[in-house]
Amino acid sequence: MAVNGKIALVTGAAQGLGRGFCEILLKNGAKVALLDVNKEVGNDLKASLDKEFGPDHTLFLTCDVTSEDQLSDAYQKTLEKFGKIDIVCNNAGIANERDWEKAVAVNLVAVVRSTYLALQHMKKQNGGQGGLIVNIASMAGLGPLLTSPVYTATKHGVVGFSRALAEASEACDFGVRLKVLCPTFVRTAIISTLSSEEYMGLFSCLHGFTEQMIGMFGMLEVPQVAEAFLQLVVEEGKNGSVLMVTPEITSYVEFPKSPTDVLSGNPSPSAPGSSPQ
Numbered sequence: 457m458a459v460n461g462k463i464a465l466v467t468g469a470a471q472g473l474g475r476g477f478c479e480i481l482l483k484n485g486a487k488v489a490l491l492d493v494n495k496e497v498g499n500d501l502k503a504s505l506d507k508e509f510g511p512d513h514t515l516f517l518t519c520d521v522t523s524e525d526q527l528s529d530a531y532q533k534t535l536e537k538f539g540k541i542d543i544v545c546n547n548a549g550i551a552n553e554r555d556w557e558k559a560v561a562v563n564l565v566a567v568v569r570s571t572y573l574a575l576q577h578m579k580k581q582n583g584g585q586g587g588l589i590v591n592i593a594s595m596a597g598l599g600p601l602l603t604s605p606v607y608t609a610t611k612h613g614v615v616g617f618s619r620a621l622a623e624a625s626e627a628c629d630f631g632v633r634l635k636v637l638c639p640t641f642v643r644t645a646i647i648s649t650l651s652s653e654e655y656m657g658l659f660s661c662l663h664g665f666t667e668q669m670i671g672m673f674g675m676l677e678v679p680q681v682a683e684a685f686l687q688l689v690v691e692e693g694k695n696g697s698v699l700m701v702t703p704e705i706t707s708y709v710e711f712p713k714s715p716t717d718v719l720s721g722n723p724s725p726s727a728p729g730s731s732p733q
């Protein structure tokens with residue numbers, strides 16, 4: 457989808473990857489609703505973006521994505537300000553193996569809720585113009601991150617939910633595509649939680665493994681991941697596709713054949729984004 461003139465809503469926008477996604481959307485001519493639970497950092501970001509892009513290009517909304525009321529209110533305010541929503545990026549996420557129910561609430565439940573809100577506002581059957589939803593998972597949504605079983609579960613959940621809903625959206629002709637981004641380690645604040653006993657609980661003793669994994673995968677910088685995000689947004693079709701980002705390569709993930717393909721004798725593996733929707 458061409459970005460110029462589009463309206464985007466990004467959760468967890470105040471810092472890290474969310475900020476990177478907002479900046480690349482703005483640079484390419486979109487207007488962006490910035491949602492974040494951190495009011496102070498969000499207001500600072502809004503002030504800095506106002507200087508660069510002008511005050512009418514962004515809207516900062518304090519929003520805890522785990523609150524159903526705050527989230528639906530944020531969608532409503534975005535529509536009041538900009539009149540439509542074309543792109544939604546569900547990015548807010550935390551690592552917390554100790555308070556794992558909170559991790560499930562932020563990383564998975566809120567992504568599901570926000571995705572359904574986005575569908576409600578974008579789908580053609582409700583008078584919407586269609587659109588694109590990009591859900592931010594992780595490489596830990598494709599394979600196990602041993603220090604973080606619950607984080608791993610939530611990110612696998614995001615991948616599975618988004619792929620299934622992409623097929624459902626196409627079958628229902630909603631006009632809304634879903635895509636998923638799976639980066640390896642990125643230099644942001646979340647990385648520091650990997651060595652914190654407060655967040656890693658039972659698994660803080662495994663910190664050495666994290667360092668080994670970071671040594672093996674390397675460390676991405678936010679702008680590299682923002683470029684991959686832009687690729688997902690701009691490329692037409694590819695509904696249900698999952699884009700993996702490592703310091704060396706950015707490539708679409710090929711999944712094993714689905715049980716329905718096996719039963720129906722379809723010879724090719726589940727090709728990401730094979731449908732041109």
Ligand SMILES: NC(=O)C1=CN([C@@H]2O[C@H](COP(=O)(O)OP(=O)(O)OC[C@H]3O[C@@H](n4cnc5c(N)ncnc54)[C@H](O)[C@@H]3O)[C@@H](O)[C@H]2O)C=CC1
Nearest residue numbers: 468470471472473493520521548549594641642644645646
């Ligand atoms: N940094 C990394 O290595 C990787 C991060 N990711 C994912 O990228 C996403 C962004 O993470 P980072 O930018 O790295 O982390 P970060 O900690 O720098 O930023 C997360 C942002 O989300 C906001 N947030 C947290 N809880 C929230 C809530 N309940 N409601 C609204 N906003 C909330 C925070 O205030 C913060 O602005 C997460 O989903 C994370 O799991 C995926 C792969 C790698």
Ligand SMILES: CC/C=C\C[C@H](O)/C=C/C=C\C=C\C=C\C(=O)[C@@H](O)C/C=C\CCC(=O)O
Nearest residue numbers: 551594595596598599600601604607640641646
């Ligand atoms: C809680 C952590 C916060 C942020 C981390 C972030 O989401 C990054 C995750 C980065 C890496 C995930 C790793 C996933 C690993 C796997 O898929 C393993 O199954 C594979 C492990 C080693 C592969 C060895 C090899 O085959 O070369």
